[in-house]
Amino acid sequence: MARYGPEHKEATRLRMIETSGRRLKQDGIDGSGIATLVADAGLTNGAFYGHFSSKDDLIATVVADQLSRQLTVLESFPPGWAPLEAFVRDYLSPTHRDNPGEGCPSAALLDEVGRCNPVVRDAYTAGIGRILDLVARRLDHFPRPVARERAIGLLTLLFSTLQLARAVQDRKLSNQILSAGVANAIALAAPSASGATA
Amino acid sequence: MARYGPEHKEATRLRMIETSGRRLKQDGIDGSGIATLVADAGLTNGAFYGHFSSKDDLIATVVADQLSRQLTVLESFPPGWAPLEAFVRDYLSPTHRDNPGEGCPSAALLDEVGRCNPVVRDAYTAGIGRILDLVARRLDHFPRPVARERAIGLLTLLFSTLQLARAVQDRKLSNQILSAGVANAIALAAPSASGATA
């Protein structure tokens, strides 16, 4: 079923990157097999290697894609703390907790990424670096070096709060963790936080 | 090679729990096979099911054990912020980053635990609950409900800071993340933090 314009194969590749992002965040990296990843995009086994050179190649591509999507979302927020706080509340919502496949790649995969090969970790490093830079710029109610520290703190706080809320069985404790996360994010990064100049 | 006193089999079981803890934190849950886990304890394949009913049974047992060890370590610290700050500095050290097998189970496995079966997640929930309670008690320079929030914040901050420092390829950025983590932990949980009563 071929001999389409060159945009057809590219469309399939993009579809694979998107559906794989969802699957990998839901079932984990080691937990997602090629057969499943490729079936999610409506293809069969063998089609995979026409688009990617290996599973690791796909993982690295997906990680880069996921982080760049997240960067785009963050860039779409107007500057100032209020929009960032809205982002935090949305990030720490029960909906986000209960739908890892649609959510943050770092919350879903961070410790697994740490065990991946250098190609994947390079992709992650580049992507998270850009996000870190952007968040630091948005925290301009802190002196520059503090803003960068707090940007790292805000993101790590978000990642692990969501991870913990997902890991914990007890629904009540899980909800408590989410709302504590909002309070902590504010205590750490809002203009009212200690260390802010504004 | 049997008919030892009953303490012999128990010793083997404890050895398996210990060596498996190391292996699981290093290679991940999906990344560690029974053959490897059992070989780490100096045994062969078949011995496994004399000690555990399934891989999940081992995982749950190891998770419970790891968290109770961590609780014991924390309990051994005298009360007050200074010892807790020392713990934070040690936790966010390059040594801890570079030796996941000897380190914190949450930093190594948190997102994977979130995908595990209920037995494992129950074990995690119970273990982290006790640690949360203890840390909240140690943060008594905050009003009680704030102390609990900050305890959740301090722990999640630690977990994910270490995860991020491990995931990132760039050594300089990784070190920056670790030292930002210390600053953020202090900003969030030290007696000098906003919201503290002392």
Added chain:
DNA sequence: TGTACATCAGTGAACGCGCGTTCACTGATGTAC
């Protein structure tokens, strides 16, 4: 306009391998006589 052909995205069976799990067996030990 109609037909023959070259292209190549996608198919699906097969590869060796390691997974979690099972099970008949081994052999060092403590006990019984």
Added chain:
DNA sequence: TGTACATCAGTGAACGCGCGTTCACTGATGTAC
């Protein structure tokens, strides 16, 4: 004290299965005439 036996922790081969990867093939399409 010396020998025969029962125990049972640990052995290691085997199970079916899904993994990542390979490859000969298919068949719908755009192009050439």
